[in-house]
Amino acid sequence: MKNKNDSTAVPDTGHVWDDNLRELTNQPPRWWMVTLYLSGLFILGYFILYPAIPLATGYTKGVLDWTQMKRFNESVKQIEAVRAPFENKLKGMSALAILDDQELSTYTVRSVKVLFGDRCAPCHGVGGAGNPGYPILADDDWLYGGSIDAIQDSITDGREGMMPAFGPILSEQELNDLTQHVIALSQGTEHAVGKTLFEDQGCSGCHGEDGKGEQMVGGANLTDGIWRFSPGTEDSIKYTIVHGVNEPDAAESRQAIMPGFEKQLSEAEIKKLAVYVHKLGGGQ
Amino acid sequence: MSEPVKEVQQNLEQLCHEADYWHVNTGGESIHAKRMPGFYRSIKWLSMTVWLAFFIGPYFRWEGRQAILLDIPGRQFHFYDITILPQDVWMLALVLLFFALLLAAVTSIAGRVFCGYFCFQTVWTDIFTWIEEKLEGQPSKRMKLENAPWTFAKVRIKFLKHTVWLLIGAMTGISFTAWFTDAYQLWYDYLTLQAPMFAWLTVGVFTFFTYLFAGHMREQVCFWLCPYARIQGVMYDRETILPTYDFARGEPRGKLKKIENTVNVDKPRQNDVLSGDCIDCKQCVAVCPTGIDIRHGQQEGCITCALCIDACDIVMDKIKRPRGLIRYASLDEIEGKPVIKLSRRPRVMLYMLIMVLAAAGIIYGLNTLGSLELKVLHERQPLYVLRSDGFVQNKYVLKILNKTKNDTRVTVNAVGHEAIHLVGADKPLLLQAGRVTAYTLFIRIPGDVVLTESMPIVYRVVDTINPSSYAEYESMFFGPAP
Numbered sequence: 001m002k003n004k005n006d007s008t009a010v011p012d013t014g015h016v017w018d019d020n021l022r023e024l025t026n027q028p029p030r031w032w033m034v035t036l037y038l039s040g041l042f043i044l045g046y047f048i049l050y051p052a053i054p055l056a057t058g059y060t061k062g063v064l065d066w067t068q069m070k071r072f073n074e075s076v077k078q079i080e081a082v083r084a085p086f087e088n089k090l091k092g093m094s095a096l097a098i099l100d101d102q103e104l105s106t107y108t109v110r111s112v113k114v115l116f117g118d119r120c121a122p123c124h125g126v127g128g129a130g131n132p133g134y135p136i137l138a139d140d141d142w143l144y145g146g147s148i149d150a151i152q153d154s155i156t157d158g159r160e161g162m163m164p165a166f167g168p169i170l171s172e173q174e175l176n177d178l179t180q181h182v183i184a185l186s187q188g189t190e191h192a193v194g195k196t197l198f199e200d201q202g203c204s205g206c207h208g209e210d211g212k213g214e215q216m217v218g219g220a221n222l223t224d225g226i227w228r229f230s231p232g233t234e235d236s237i238k239y240t241i242v243h244g245v246n247e248p249d250a251a252e253s254r255q256a257i258m259p260g261f262e263k264q265l266s267e268a269e270i271k272k273l274a275v276y277v278h279k280l281g282g283g284q
Numbered sequence: 285m286s287e288p289v290k291e292v293q294q295n296l297e298q299l300c301h302e303a304d305y306w307h308v309n310t311g312g313e314s315i316h317a318k319r320m321p322g323f324y325r326s327i328k329w330l331s332m333t334v335w336l337a338f339f340i341g342p343y344f345r346w347e348g349r350q351a352i353l354l355d356i357p358g359r360q361f362h363f364y365d366i367t368i369l370p371q372d373v374w375m376l377a378l379v380l381l382f383f384a385l386l387l388a389a390v391t392s393i394a395g396r397v398f399c400g401y402f403c404f405q406t407v408w409t410d411i412f413t414w415i416e417e418k419l420e421g422q423p424s425k426r427m428k429l430e431n432a433p434w435t436f437a438k439v440r441i442k443f444l445k446h447t448v449w450l451l452i453g454a455m456t457g458i459s460f461t462a463w464f465t466d467a468y469q470l471w472y473d474y475l476t477l478q479a480p481m482f483a484w485l486t487v488g489v490f491t492f493f494t495y496l497f498a499g500h501m502r503e504q505v506c507f508w509l510c511p512y513a514r515i516q517g518v519m520y521d522r523e524t525i526l527p528t529y530d531f532a533r534g535e536p537r538g539k540l541k542k543i544e545n546t547v548n549v550d551k552p553r554q555n556d557v558l559s560g561d562c563i564d565c566k567q568c569v570a571v572c573p574t575g576i577d578i579r580h581g582q583q584e585g586c587i588t589c590a591l592c593i594d595a596c597d598i599v600m601d602k603i604k605r606p607r608g609l610i611r612y613a614s615l616d617e618i619e620g621k622p623v624i625k626l627s628r629r630p631r632v633m634l635y636m637l638i639m640v641l642a643a644a645g646i647i648y649g650l651n652t653l654g655s656l657e658l659k660v661l662h663e664r665q666p667l668y669v670l671r672s673d674g675f676v677q678n679k680y681v682l683k684i685l686n687k688t689k690n691d692t693r694v695t696v697n698a699v700g701h702e703a704i705h706l707v708g709a710d711k712p713l714l715l716q717a718g719r720v721t722a723y724t725l726f727i728r729i730p731g732d733v734v735l736t737e738s739m740p741i742v743y744r745v746v747d748t749i750n751p752s753s754y755a756e757y758e759s760m761f762f763g764p765a766p
Contacts (some may be wrong), residue, residue, distance in 0.1 A: 102714075106722070127665035139669040224672030228321070281669055281679050281726060 016135030020203040036124040082113060087268070095271045096175045099278060109279055119261065120273065128280040132230055133255065141226040145215045146284035152274035159217050161228075165244030166201065167251060178203075179238040185211040185222045186232065229254055295602040299565035306566040309585070310576025315503055316423035317413065318570040322594025333412065339455070342462035354464050360718070366650065369687055371657050374651040382642040383532035387512075389635035391519040392624065395526040399513060401588035403503050403753070407423075408498035409573065412449055419445045423570075450455075450491060457490030480567065496506040503574035506587060517584055519649035522615045523624050523632070526733035527590045529579040529610050530618055534562035537579075561609050565600050568592035568610060577612060621765045656694065656715075658755035660743050667762040675705070676763040682723045684745055684755070686715035693748045694727065703733050712748045727761060734763035 003011040012022040016138035027033070036143060039067045046052065086107045117126065119136075124130060128137030140146060143161070144154050166175065174197055181194025198204060198211075206219030213221035229240055240254055248249050261270060277283070309315055319325075333428065344351035346364050353362040361368040368375065390397045399406060419441055420426045432438055461483050462470055473479035474487075497505050506513050537560050562579065569577050571592055576585040578592045596610040615621055628630060663679035671677050685691055693712035698704055708725040715721045727741065741761045747753040 109724075125665060127663060136666065136669065138666055139671055139677070141672045187412035221672060225674075226670055226672060279724065281663075281677060284669070 001252060018246070020025070031056065090268060090272070093150050095274045096273050098271065099148055105275055105279065106270045108275045112269070112276045115269060116273060116276050119265070128277065135228065138276050139226060140282035140284065141221060141224055142215065142282070142284070143218045143220055143228065146282055148278050149278050151283070152270060155256065155273055156260060156262045157269050158220060159258045160243045161256035163206070163245035165242060165250050167242035167245045175241055176240060176243055182222055182237050183234060186225045188223070189236055228256070292603050292613045296563065299563065299599065299602070302570070303566040304562060305453060306482040306570040308569060308577045309534050312676065315573065315575040316426045317419060317575070318423050320571050320591070320595050320598060322597060324590035324594050328401055328410065328589060332407045334402060335407055337598065339459045341461065350466055352463065355466055366653070367687065369685065372649065372653060376645055378642045378645045378649070382639055382646065382747065385575060385635050385639045385642065387516070388519055389632055390518045390522065391631055392524055392635065395524055395590065396516045396586070397514070397589040399506065399587035405497060405510065406573065406587055406589065408494060409502045412498045413453065415448050416445060424460065446466065449495050452720065453491035455492035456494045457487035458763060460490055461486050469734045483722045487619070503585070506574060507585060513584065516564050520582070523629055523631060524615045526582050527588055527610060527613070527617055528582065528613045530608070530613070531562070531579070532618065534579070534609050535560045537562035539566040559599070561605050563599070563603060565599055567595040575655035579697055584694050585680060653687070654755060655686070655688045655753045656743050656745060656755040657687065658757040659683040659745060660759040662759050668764070670731065670764070671728065674731045675730045676731050676734050677726050678723050678761050680727065680759060682725055682743065682745070683720050684713070684715055684723070685720045689717050691715065691717050694745040695748060696743065698743050700739055701729055701730050705729070728761070729761065731763070735766055736763070737765050738762050
């Protein structure tokens with residue numbers, strides 16, 4: 001077979017090693033050079049069309065005037081166009097009506113999930129699982145009511161619990177008796193001395209005579225074993241009785257403030273969030 | 285001289301005259317293979333017709349739609365009555381396994397049958413060169429034309445040839461795209477220039493590469509681009525039958541000197557040094573589409589198309605020698621070793637076993653293509669919720685796929701505990717046709733009977749219209765530690 005690449009005729013640089021290793025001055029293959037020039041043209045075109053060269057102040061904008069921000073906004077417009085038909089339907093509807101509509105409530109749950117993650121999940125946990133000091137949203141124990149309207153009100157105006165601190169008022173023994181009664185309530189029984197205190201000290205005013213709570217004032221249900229301030233241990237219950245909730249003068253008082261979102265979110269967003277929360281598992 | 289002797293002499297002179305003209309492919313110039321009729325040539329034409337299915341397949345209709353349709357945007361594959369959704373795509377893996385093993389089995393039995401008879405590269409190349417021969421004539425004429433000055437006649441022939449090539453390329457591209465969307469509508473779109481950009485682009489790419497590969501690169505693709513050519517080469521063993529030159533019979537080869545031996549057709553062959561049957565006429569090289577010399581033994585360039593067998597048989601007939609100097613034979617056979625039966629070759633048997641298993645899996649899959657499919661996602665945040673009525677509640681998202689063409693309704697139940705309260709599925713759930721519909725359900729179990737932190741729950745959805753159609757999925761129920 002003939003050697004196709006006979007190199008004897010090719011000029012060299014004059015550098016020869018080991019008698020016969022010559023450095024040839026072959027041109028690169030033409031396809032290679034063409035590719036190189038085409039790449040150069042591509043870069044040139046790119047520099048003309050797109051933002052490319054950083055300057056002392058700013059940069060060359062390119063004739064297409066392309067920016068990432070514009071592209072992002074276009075994408076946002078696209079997703080908004082997909083959502084528009086649903087959103088238009090939602091506008092005129094009450095949260096209750098949305099809840100009753102299978103398709104729209106599914107849309108609502110999916111589309112508002114991100115907003116829930118941004119605004120609600122930091123305290124109430126992803127999926128409404130709750131956090132120490134922050135109520136679980138996935139259960140059916142509601143301080144202010146679990147109807148869709150009540151939930152919507154809670155998000156719109158916020159909630160601020162209030163319970164006086166009994167530490168300065170009652171003796172140590174009385175505090176213990178009251179604590180025992182609260183524990184007994186959660187187990188379906190009662191503590192005779194504690195029960196008297198419960199009624200005399202006005203606890204039943206908010207928590208109800210039977211201890212089942214009063215949603216009008218946000219009084220917690222003490223009988224269901226679900227604790228507003230977890231864990232539901234004796235120490236924790238007594239702490240709440242001693243220091244109260246949101247007592248303005250007591251630094252150790254329990255904090256229970258949920259901000260109102262009326263100014264931060266649109267009415268439609270709040271409506272959707274209410275549907276989302278209602279469907280987490282405990283809506284009534 | 286007697287008649288047969290004269291005839292053989294003439295034949296030999298003609299063959300030897302031609303022999304100087306054929307040489308082995310070194311990649312420097314294009315191969316212009318000679319076409320000779322024969323048994324394997326006919327087989328190749330026959331096997332090539334398999335590819336007609338590629339061109340006419342998209343035009344069959346079934347129940348108002350394309351019979352075979354790869355609907356990528358709709359994520360469905362239709363094959364007549366069968367619709368395969370992405371959820372059933374595991375069968376595709378078995379199909380691929382089946383064909384991979386088929387390739388291996390066939391290759392270990394009879395060499396590169398795929399390359400020689402079925403591969404689109406060799407088939408398209410064969411068609412392209414056939415057209416070339418029809419337009420430009422025999423290989424010698426073609427080479428002459430190649431070197432001829434650019435006259436009007438040459439331009440006309442070349443222009444015609446390249447146009448036909450490009451048309452075939454375009455048809456290849458159009459046929460390819462027709463598998464993915466309604467073929468008739470697509471043709472309408474092409475003809476009215478309304479087809480989507482992507483379709484045009486695909487046709488363009490196919491046209492260009494068909495033209496480049498089958499028209500210009502040809503055997504170079506087999507030599508330098510194709511991985512299968514290399515993979516298959518290592519699947520041969522000593523028992524694989526391949527187009528083989530019987531060197532024991534053919535050597536020593538020689539040209540005209542042979543006449544004295546050959547012409548005495550009725551006498552036994554003389555036992556001298558020039559008694560080989562190969563007359564070195566190079567017809568085997570002449571017909572080879574990859575331009576190799578099979579007499580050097582099996583080599584990477586051989587696509588086992590067996591066209592050299594046809595050529596050699598014709599030559600043997602002409603010089604009144606028995607056929608089969610080049611024939612399908614294993615290395616063992618040529619070397620005179622005993623031939624092992626197919627059933628005694630473990631490798632082949634293993635390939636076939638895997639193929640049978642894969643085929644069984646595909647048949648099983650096609651027979652159990654349910655119309656419903658269920659997936660249950662258990663809510664993890666929170667894993668469970670305690671309710672004020674003392675129940676433990678778990679949340680589930682049921683994703684139910686309805687593979688049928690009609691909307692339907694399903695009843696849902698869950699088993700795993702005697703006190704399960706299923707919430708959210710009092711009425712049958714509506715499922716949209718051909719889609720996944722998601723429903724959120726709750727299971728509540730009284731807290732005093734939840735005795736373990738977790739227990740298995742089996743969901744079962746049953747079609748209300750056709751109760752024999754159902755789907756099940758095992759999930760878990762979580763509760764507080766007892």
